[in-house]
Amino acid sequence: MANNPIDQFRISELVPIEVGGLNLSFTNSALFMVATTALVAAFLILSTGGRGLVPGRWQSLAEMSYEFVANTLRSSAGNEGMRFFPLVFSLFMFVLFANLIGMFPYFFTVTSHIIVTFALSLLVIGTVMVYGFAKHGTKFLNLFAPAGVPPIMYLLVTPIEVISFLSRPVSLSVRLFANMLAGHITLKVFAGFVVSLLAADGLGAFGPIMAILPLLMTIAITALEFLVSFLQAYVFTVLTCMYLNDALHPSH
Amino acid sequence: MATTSAETQTGIVVPAEPHSPATFPPFDGTTYASQILWLAIAFGLLYWIMSRVALPRLSGILEDRRDRIAGDIAEANRLNDESNAAIAAYEQALAEARANAHGIAQETRDKLKADVERRRTATEADLAAKLSDAEQRIHDIKAAAMENVGEIASETTTELVESLIGKAPTKTELSKAVDGAMK
Numbered sequence: 028m029a030n031n032p033i034d035q036f037r038i039s040e041l042v043p044i045e046v047g048g049l050n051l052s053f054t055n056s057a058l059f060m061v062a063t064t065a066l067v068a069a070f071l072i073l074s075t076g077g078r079g080l081v082p083g084r085w086q087s088l089a090e091m092s093y094e095f096v097a098n099t100l101r102s103s104a105g106n107e108g109m110r111f112f113p114l115v116f117s118l119f120m121f122v123l124f125a126n127l128i129g130m131f132p133y134f135f136t137v138t139s140h141i142i143v144t145f146a147l148s149l150l151v152i153g154t155v156m157v158y159g160f161a162k163h164g165t166k167f168l169n170l171f172a173p174a175g176v177p178p179i180m181y182l183l184v185t186p187i188e189v190i191s192f193l194s195r196p197v198s199l200s201v202r203l204f205a206n207m208l209a210g211h212i213t214l215k216v217f218a219g220f221v222v223s224l225l226a227a228d229g230l231g232a233f234g235p236i237m238a239i240l241p242l243l244m245t246i247a248i249t250a251l252e253f254l255v256s257f258l259q260a261y262v263f264t265v266l267t268c269m270y271l272n273d274a275l276h277p278s279h
Numbered sequence: 280m281a282t283t284s285a286e287t288q289t290g291i292v293v294p295a296e297p298h299s300p301a302t303f304p305p306f307d308g309t310t311y312a313s314q315i316l317w318l319a320i321a322f323g324l325l326y327w328i329m330s331r332v333a334l335p336r337l338s339g340i341l342e343d344r345r346d347r348i349a350g351d352i353a354e355a356n357r358l359n360d361e362s363n364a365a366i367a368a369y370e371q372a373l374a375e376a377r378a379n380a381h382g383i384a385q386e387t388r389d390k391l392k393a394d395v396e397r398r399r400t401a402t403e404a405d406l407a408a409k410l411s412d413a414e415q416r417i418h419d420i421k422a423a424a425m426e427n428v429g430e431i432a433s434e435t436t437t438e439l440v441e442s443l444i445g446k447a448p449t450k451t452e453l454s455k456a457v458d459g460a461m462k
Contacts, residue, residue, distance in 0.1 A: 036304040038314075049312045056310070057317030064325040071333035078340050080347060086340070093337045113330035121325055137318075140304070142311045146318050208305065 032215035036139055036208070056143075059135045063128060067120045092120065099264055104272040111271050114154065118147065119264040126207060126256035130249070138259075139207040141200060148199035151267045159274035170277040199266055206259045210252045217245045432457045 042053035074085035082090055096116045100108050122138060129136025137143055159167040171188040172181055220241035227234045304310070433453050441447050448456075 033303065038304060038307070038310045044313075050309055051313045051316050053317065054310065054313055056314055057321070060317050060321035061324075064321045064328070067325060068328045068333065071329070071337070075333070075336045075340060078336070078343075080344055082340075089333075089337060090341060093334070093341070113326060113334055116334060117322065117326045117329045120329070121322055140310075140314060141306070142314050143318055146315050147322070150322075204305065 032212045032219065035135070035211060035215060038140075055135045056137055056140065059125070059128060059137050060143075063121055063124045063137060066128070067124050071120075092116075096264060099261075100268045100271075103265065103268040104275055107275050108268065108271055111154070115264060115267055115271070118151070118267055119260055122147070122203065122263050123257060123260035126260055127253070129207065129211065130252060130256060136207055136211055138203055139211055141204045144200035144204040145196065147203075147263075148196040151199065151270055152196045155270045155274040158271075159277055162274070163277050167274075167277045170273055174278055195266075195270060199263065203259050203263055206255055210248070210255055214245060214248050214252060217241045217248060221245065429457055432460070 038054045038056050040050075040052040040054050041058060044051045044053060070085070071089050074083075074089040077083065077086065079086055093116070096119050097109070097112060100112055100115050104111070125137040128134055129139065156167075159170070163169075170192065171185045173184060173188070176184055218241070221238045224230070224234045224238035224241065230237065436453060436457060437447055440453075
């Protein structure tokens with residue numbers, strides 16, 4: 028493995044596919060996307076196979092993730108929000124598992140690519156817009172004209188609301204992407220220090236002793252990255268719930 | 280970008296070379312189409328599995344448990360109510376029995392009291408009758424005795440007066456004198 032901290036984000040083609048000039052190859056990224064889906068599905072289906080009245084460890088975990096996402100969605104979008112539950116749950120599990128799978132050394136982190144997180148956030152905003160207009164029609168535009176504001180203030184408030192709405196998919200996707208990217212680069216850099224110090228000539232016995240410091244740092248950052256993996260998946264989910272709430276209740 | 284599929288001079292499409300070290304991989308546009316496609320496939324599949332299999336199953340499990348717990352709680356409440364009712368019935372029976380026992384005791388006490396009273400009154404009446412009887416007899420005896428005393432006194436006086444003056448006093452004089460002396 029090269030020492031370049033950027034190498035871990037490289038996409039390599041496993042099965043080259045080319046359709047009409049578009050490169051649709053099955054890449055390592057695609058492999059890990061499919062693996063994420065497979066792992067989530069296997070986890071939820073195998074753990075609930077027993078349908079135990081008293082859950083075992085795995086079933087408990089599956090129920091916990093269900094309740095967790097359900098509570099998050101219900102608390103920000105109310106009971107009507109539960110119609111989006113499969114979407115929100117799939118998003119949470121996909122992002123969480125993609126992040127966690129990425130924590131394995133030599134594994135590819137799907138969410139460290141902006142196009143993936145951007146596609147997911149466009150899916151969210153697209154759902155919000157389609158559902159919002161389908162359910163409320165033009166009243167959905169009330170989102171940009173909050174009630175209780177003096178009419179003259181709409182000149183100021185509406186552009187701000189529009190900009191805020193348009194920046195949502197960007198902030199949603201960049202937050203996740205940047206967190207995963209930066210975390211993995213940091214990990215790689217500190218891990219690289221360990222190797223460099225061990226291999227360094229001229230330091231003698233001092234090299235391995237010095238190498239302990241970046242090693243400790245790597246361990247600490249690994250722990251932090253596990254936290255960030257979960258936290259970013261959660262943040263993505265919470266924001267999704269809040270945006271969906273706008274689609275359900277556009278008049279603030 | 281420099282790394283997009285390049286047509287060679289022979290016109291054969293050469294697969295893009297996204298490994299160009301010059302480009303930062305996340306910003307390498309040549310990979311976007313493939314990533315979006317496979318993300319759509321993977322996420323679509325996940326969504327389908329979640330909404331069709333995993334989530335209905337999980338919500339079924341949770342609902343079953345909720346129903347079961349609610350049922351158990353209802354059953355426990357029913358049994359609790361039943362036992363409370365039984366306790367109330369027992370308390371009531373106990374109170375009734377206690378009231379009955381109290382009534383019986385009171386009745387017996389009253390009966391005995393009345394009996395004693397009745398007997399006492401009877402005895403008292405009896406005694407009073409006997410007393411008045413005795414008093415009457417004493418009175419009679421006393422009267423008789425007094426009469427005898429008067430008679431004796433008259434006789435004695437007659438004898439005395441006869442022997443003193445040799446002449447018997449008249450009956451009227453005698454009784455007048457005797458009555459005067461006895462007063």
